[in-house]
Each structure stands twice: as structure tokens, then as C-alpha cells.
Amino acid sequence: MFKQLSLALCVLTTVLAGCSPDTAETAQAPAAQASDSVETLHQRLLTMDTHVDLDVSNFTRKQNYTQDLKTQVDLAKLARGGLDAIWFSIYTAQGELTEAGYAAALDNAIAKFDAVHRLVEEIAPDRIGLATTPEQVRALVAEGKLVALMGVENAYPLGTDLSLVQDFYNRGARYMSLAHNGHSQFADSNTGESDGQWLYGGLSDLGRDLVKEMNRVGIIIDLSHPSKAANLETLRLSKAPVIASHSSARALNDVSRNLDDEELLAIQENGGVVQTVAFASYLNTGKYNAWQEKAAAVMAREAQKTGFNILAWPQVGKLDSEARREYMAGYRELRAKVAPLLKQEVDPVAPPVNVQDFVDHIDYLVQKIGIDHVGISSDFDGGGGVSGWNDASETLAVTRELLQRNYSETDITLLWGGNLMRVMDEVQAVAATLNSTEDSGEESEAQIVQQ
Numbered sequence: 001m002f003k004q005l006s007l008a009l010c011v012l013t014t015v016l017a018g019c020s021p022d023t024a025e026t027a028q029a030p031a032a033q034a035s036d037s038v039e040t041l042h043q044r045l046l047t048m049d050t051h052v053d054l055d056v057s058n059f060t061r062k063q064n065y066t067q068d069l070k071t072q073v074d075l076a077k078l079a080r081g082g083l084d085a086i087w088f089s090i091y092t093a094q095g096e097l098t099e100a101g102y103a104a105a106l107d108n109a110i111a112k113f114d115a116v117h118r119l120v121e122e123i124a125p126d127r128i129g130l131a132t133t134p135e136q137v138r139a140l141v142a143e144g145k146l147v148a149l150m151g152v153e154n155a156y157p158l159g160t161d162l163s164l165v166q167d168f169y170n171r172g173a174r175y176m177s178l179a180h181n182g183h184s185q186f187a188d189s190n191t192g193e194s195d196g197q198w199l200y201g202g203l204s205d206l207g208r209d210l211v212k213e214m215n216r217v218g219i220i221i222d223l224s225h226p227s228k229a230a231n232l233e234t235l236r237l238s239k240a241p242v243i244a245s246h247s248s249a250r251a252l253n254d255v256s257r258n259l260d261d262e263e264l265l266a267i268q269e270n271g272g273v274v275q276t277v278a279f280a281s282y283l284n285t286g287k288y289n290a291w292q293e294k295a296a297a298v299m300a301r302e303a304q305k306t307g308f309n310i311l312a313w314p315q316v317g318k319l320d321s322e323a324r325r326e327y328m329a330g331y332r333e334l335r336a337k338v339a340p341l342l343k344q345e346v347d348p349v350a351p352p353v354n355v356q357d358f359v360d361h362i363d364y365l366v367q368k369i370g371i372d373h374v375g376i377s378s379d380f381d382g383g384g385g386v387s388g389w390n391d392a393s394e395t396l397a398v399t400r401e402l403l404q405r406n407y408s409e410t411d412i413t414l415l416w417g418g419n420l421m422r423v424m425d426e427v428q429a430v431a432a433t434l435n436s437t438e439d440s441g442e443e444s445e446a447q448i449v450q451q
Contacts, residue, residue, distance in 0.1 A: 047084045051153075052378065055381070066127070071380075077393040081394055081396060102158075116172070152176035166217050176220075189226060190227050202230045220241070221242040244272075245377060246275055249368070265368070275376060277379050278385060283361060294350045316328075353387065355397050358398070359401045
């Protein structure tokens with residue numbers, strides 16, 4: 001159903017301006033008018049990044065996104081890069097499947113919801129607004145404002161209380177994944193591939209109920225992070241289109257966080273969208289590891305001069321929140337100081353993963369499942385970023401690379417958010433239908449009782 005709707009929209013788009021590069025019979029719109037510069041075209045686009053992490057300490061009166069932060073995203077970087085809309089990730093690491101674990105996870109999620117609301121309502125309401133619909137996104141951009149949206153990375157904070165799905169929706173969440181790195185109460189994680197240990201072989205019974213409830217409430221299901229079996233089961237059950245908010249193509253880089261062709265084709269059939277992610281190790285693990293090995297040696301050398309103690313990432317994960325925040329601040333400061341040395345000493349002998357590698361994955365996905373099912377994400381401030389697009393201020397580089405590969409303006413518009421906003425509308429339409437049917441059923445039962 002959703003695929004047919006997407007194709008109908010594509011036909012209409014073709015008549016007006018050209019459509020997909022993956023269909024030979026479809027007329028192509030020119031990449032841009034001859035007089036356009038890349039900058040002019042980029043400014044004309046509505047650009048949306050579906051995955052940006054946040055640290056609540058950057059959402060206070062004292063320290064916030066109105067300042068030049070040592071982060072990949074802040075308001076000035078968004079404006080300089082022409083990145084109009086970002087989805088903040090309400091992320092919670094997977095913990096124990098206990099009441100205590102659920103309670104702590106819920107506190108974490110609510111703190112992040114509150115942080116985003118604080119930014120748009122108290123800290124910088126004149127510069128950025130919260131959107132929950134495509135119409136609100138467009139209205140804010142028309143006002144000259146940046147746009148914040150929210151997605152939940154890991155449904156773990158729900159515990160076993162599915163009434164919280166509606167609460168999360170009311171707080172502004174418009175997508176949610178059923179698992180992260182580690183099996184949740186709802187679904188197996190992709191991380192099960194490392195040891196072959198699974199809890200459910202896909203979804204749990206509670207996970208199946210969650211799929212239904214998310215469809216009913218109108219929250220998009222996010223397939224980034226759950227296992228393949230969980231994703232395929234979700235796709236069979238969902239009555240609405242889904243997304244993968246930050247995943248790339250497994251055929252190009254065989255890591256469990258990427259989606260294989262079977263998953264991709266199922267998402268296409270569902271009418272969903274894969275938001276290609278600029279996460280270096282997911283794009284080209286070999287290239288990333290070669291660069292990382294040499295970069296680590298330079299970092300260690302320079303850290304020794306400053307007295308900074310570099311920890312292995314598993315050690316960082318075991319730090320409490322305050323210690324982790326302090327460590328990451330020091331690490332980012334060291335990395336900024338060392339950056340020129342990395343370019344001089346490392347890049348010439350071990351080139352970093354770059355924008356071209358990123359767009360290679362976009363190319364593959366477009367060729368495999370069509371332009372209507374592909375989008376863009378960064379995973380900034382959560383490990384994402386590649387050479388050339390390593391913070392929000394460099395966003396123009398992605399549009400430039402797409403133009404160089406002969407994507408039309410229509411195509412680029414779809415990639416930069418058009419497809420994702422189409423899914424948002426369709427998910428809301430399904431929710432309205434499901435709720436209407438449910439209400440009709442209740443009325444029928446009441447009429448029977450009265451008779």
C-alpha cells in the first residue's frame with residue numbers, strides 16, 4: 001500500500017520536475033539551473049538530519065547551543081552549514097531488564113526530552129523551534145528558524161508500561177527504536193551477532209505489542225540497531241512505514257549495524273526510508289581502522305605531553321555520567337589540538353573515511369531500493385562524522401558531492417528530508433485510521449449492548 005502511494009507521488013513529481021535516477025523511464029530534472037551555484041541550491045533546499053546525540057549539560061542557561069561549543073552541532077554550526085532541521089536522539093544505553101533499570105532509564109529519557117524543550121522554549125525560542133509534523137517543519141523554516149525534532153533511541157525506558165508510548169508522543173517523540181546495543185525487553189539487538197546469543201530470535205511478545213501501539217499512537221518505528229530477525233518481524237507486523245534513522249548498506253561494509261539487501265528490499269516494500277549514516281566505521285571499516293591505528297599513535301604521543309590519560313572506549317563506558325562528561329571534554333580538547341598534526345602526519349599515508357565514501361552508500365541504496373526510500377543522517381555527537389562532513393557547519397559538502405554525481409535537485413530534495421517527511425505523514429494517517437476503526441468498533445459494541 002505505502003509503496004504504491006510512494007510511486008504515485010513519484011509519478012506526480014516526475015510530471016512537475018523530474019524524479020528518480022533509479023528508473024530509466026523517468027525524466028530527469030537538471031541538477032540545478034545553469035546560473036545556480038552549489039551554495040544557492042543548498043540554501044534553497046530544506047535539509048534534515050535524522051540523528052544527532054545530545055548531552056543535557058549543554059542545555060543549561062550557563063552552557064548551551066547558542067554558544068560555540070566543542071560539539072559537532074550547535075546553532076551557529078547549523079546556520080553556517082545550512083542544515084535546517086535535526087532530530088535530537090533521546091538515547092538511553094541498554095541496562096538490566098529490571099524495575100530499577102527501567103526507572104533509571106526513564107529518568108534519563110525524560111531529562112533529555114526536557115533538555116530539548118528547554119532549548120526551544122527558554123534558551124533560544126527566537127532561533128529554533130520544535131516540530132512534530134512536516135507542516136511545522138516548513139513553517140519554522142519559512143520563519144527563518146532552525147528546527148528541532150525528537151526520536152527515541154532505544155525503547156528500554158518504557159519498561160513494561162506501554163502507556164508511556166503515548167506519553168513519549170506527547171513530549172514530542174516521532175520515532176523510536178525497539179533496541180540499541182544489547183537486547184532489550186522488546187527485541188534482540190544486532191550485537192547478538194558477536195556471540196550468537198539471542199533472547200527471542202526476533203521480537204518478544206511485548207515487542208509485538210509495542211509495534212501495534214506505536215502504529216496506533218503514530219510514532220515511526222526505527223530499525224537502526226535491532227537484529228535482522230527483529231527487523232524483518234517488525235516489517236511483517238507494522239501497518240505503517242518504518243525508517244532506519246541511521247544505518248548504511250551492509251553489501252558495501254559488512255558490519256551488523258548496517259542493513260543487508262533482504263532488509264533493504266523489505267523496507268522498500270513497506271514504503272519506508274533508510275537514512276544513510278555518516279559513521280566512518282560503518283562506511284568502510286578497513287579504511288577507518290588503518291587511519292585510526294596511526295591517529296591513535298599521534299594522539300597518545302601528544303596526550304603524554306599534556307598529561308591526559310586516554311582510556312579505551314569500554315573503560316569510558318564504565319565511568320559515571322559526570323566522570324564521562326569530564327573525560328569527553330578533555331578528549332575533545334586534545335583532539336582539536338591534534339587535528340592539524342593528524343592531517344599532516346596521518347591523512348597522507350592512511351586517508352580518512354570521507355564524504356565520497358558516505359555518498360557511495362547513498363548511491364548503493366538508491367540503486368537497490370530507489371530514490372524514494374533513502375535519506376541522510378550524521379550521528380553527530382554520537383560518534384558520527386567523516387572527513388569533509390565532520391560537523392554541522394560542513395553540511396554543504398554533502399550537497400556538493402550529490403550534485404557532482406548528477407543527482408537532480410528533486411532527488412536531493414527527497415534525500416535531504418522529503419522522503420522522511422512523507423513517512424511522517426503516512427504514519428500519522430495510519431494512526432488516524434487505526435484509531436477511527438477502534439472507535440467504530442467500540443460504538444458498534446455499545447449499540448449491540450443497547451439493543
